[in-house]
Amino acid sequence: xxxxxxxxxxxxxxxxxxxxxxxxxxxxxxxxxxxxxxxxxxxxxxxxxxxxxxxxxxxxxxxxxxxxxxxxxxxxxxxxxxxxxxxxxxxxxxxxxxxxxxxxxxxxxxxxxxxxxxxxxxxxxxxxxxxxxxxxxxxxxxxxxxxxxxxxxxxxxxxxxxxxxxxxxxxxxxxxxxxxxxxxxxxxxxxxxxxxxxxxxxxxxxxxxxxxxxxxxxxxxxxxxxxxxxxxxxxxxxxxxxxxxx
Ligand code: NDP
Numbered sequence: 001x002x003x004x005x006x007x008x009x010x011x012x013x014x015x016x017x018x019x020x021x022x023x024x025x026x027x028x029x030x031x032x033x034x035x036x037x038x039x040x041x042x043x044x045x046x047x048x049x050x051x052x053x054x055x056x057x058x059x060x061x062x063x064x065x066x067x068x069x070x071x072x073x074x075x076x077x078x079x080x081x082x083x084x085x086x087x088x089x090x091x092x093x094x095x096x097x098x099x100x101x102x103x104x105x106x107x108x109x110x111x112x113x114x115x116x117x118x119x120x121x122x123x124x125x126x127x128x129x130x131x132x133x134x135x136x137x138x139x140x141x142x143x144x145x146x147x148x149x150x151x152x153x154x155x156x157x158x159x160x161x162x163x164x165x166x167x168x169x170x171x172x173x174x175x176x177x178x179x180x181x182x183x184x185x186x187x188x189x190x191x192x193x194x195x196x197x198x199x200x201x202x203x204x205x206x207x208x209x210x211x212x213x214x215x216x217x218x219x220x221x222x223x224x225x226x227x228x229x230x231x232x233x234x235x236x237x238x239x240x241x242x243x244x245x246x
Contacts, residue, residue, distance in 0.1 A: 003050070005075045006224070007031045009058050009116055010085030012039035014184030015134065018213035019082055022221045024051060028080065031071055033058070035085075058085045058112030068119040078123040080224040083113040083133040083156075088186045091145040091195035102148045109152035110159070117163060121172065128171025130224040133160045134216075135178040135235055137242050145195075153178070157235045164233030173232040175223045180239025182211040206241030 006023040010016040011032035023030045024047045032047075034040040037055025044053030052074060056067040071078055087108050089101055113133050120131065138146050139153025160176040167174060181187055181201055187210070190196045202208055219238050222228055237243045 002077070003027055003029045004079035005029045005031065005071065005077050006080040006082070007033065007071060007078060007116075007120065008082045008084055009033045009056070009112070010035075011053075012036050012043055014186060015179065015182060015213045015216045016082070016084040017043060018217040019084060019220050020047065020051075022214070022217040023080065023224075024048065026221055026225075029075060031067075031075070033067055033085070058083075058116055059107055061115055064115040064119050068116075068123055072123055077127060078120055079127070079129045081116065081120045081124075081129070081131040082220055082224075083116050083131065085112050086134060086186075088190055088195075089149060090193050091190065093145055094147055097148070105148040106152050106155070109149075110155045113156055113159060117159075117174075121167065121170075124172055125170065129173075130228070131163070131172065131174045132220045132223050133174070133176045135160070135176040137178055137180050137237065137239050140178055140235070140237070140243060160235065161233045168232055173223075173228070175228070175231060175233065176235045177216060177219050177223070178235055178237045178239065178243075179216050180205065180211055180237070180242040182213055182216055184213055204242070204245070205239075206245055209240065211238065211240060 006028040008016050008020045011020045012034035020030045020032050030051045032040045032044050033054045033056040041053035044051040054067050056063045089105050133156050135156045136153035138150045164174040191198050
């Protein structure tokens with residue numbers, strides 16, 4: 001039997017890279033897609049010769065179509081898709097925010113998730129499968145100075161529910177993970193530009209620490225596994241208790 005195939009976007013770093021490793025360890029053949037083709041190829045080589053690294057900007061339709069065509073050609077199937085590629089942006093008062101930056105954040109998360117899901121669905125038609133989109137606690141609760149990111153991540157939660165209903169009959173489950181603060185380059189950048197204060201965050205998180213990329217990856221893998229066979233349209237917080245804290 002051929003190995004199941006998982007596609008992870010934004011796989012060169014952070015949560016995406018941890019997720020790619022988790023799928024590989026679970027016996028999947030992994031397609032690692034990232035803006036940086038070289039970095040994606042290097043990560044794929046780290047995992048082993050059967051894995052594939054692809055350069056793909058998820059907001060560019062031609063890139064996404066070509067990537068899924070490559071998956072069809074090289075793997076012939078697609079069992080799991082993780083829409084992880086995303087960006088942060090400096091936390092500014094709304095009155096100081098520029099429209100182009102607002103649009104860039106929405107476009108990356110929403111258009112990227114839409115395009116990859118649409119094209120992946122065509123390849124998954126034959127055997128069904130599972131998708132996991134990456135939302136955020138910022139899309140579920142109100143965080144000041146984060147309106148673009150919050151709106152984008154709330155949009156991803158809404159898209160997840162919509163796709164789950166639309167594709168359930170085709171045997172495709174669609175769920176989202178909503179991470180809290182996770183130790184990655186994205187969060188390091190926000191700490192460096194003064195957007196967040198890590199010590200203050202730790203005091204706000206019931207578990208008293210930020211998450212590790214592997215802790216998000218483990219839940220993504222679970223949602224794509226047969227153990228989650230009756231789970232679709234769920235938005236699962238993985239946040240050390242952030243959303244539970246009133
Ligand atoms: P990282 O910045 O560590 O990794 C994101 C990866 O995605 C990078 O390799 C990045 O490339 C790539 N990427 C960015 N834009 C695109 C694009 N248009 N097409 C393809 N690849 C792209 O981020 P995280 O691992 O922290 O975040 C992963 C996801 O998790 C994001 O959706 C983020 O919003 C979400 N998230 C993260 C949280 C956190 O605390 N870290 C909390 C909640 C949600 P490059 O480096 O070249 O930009």
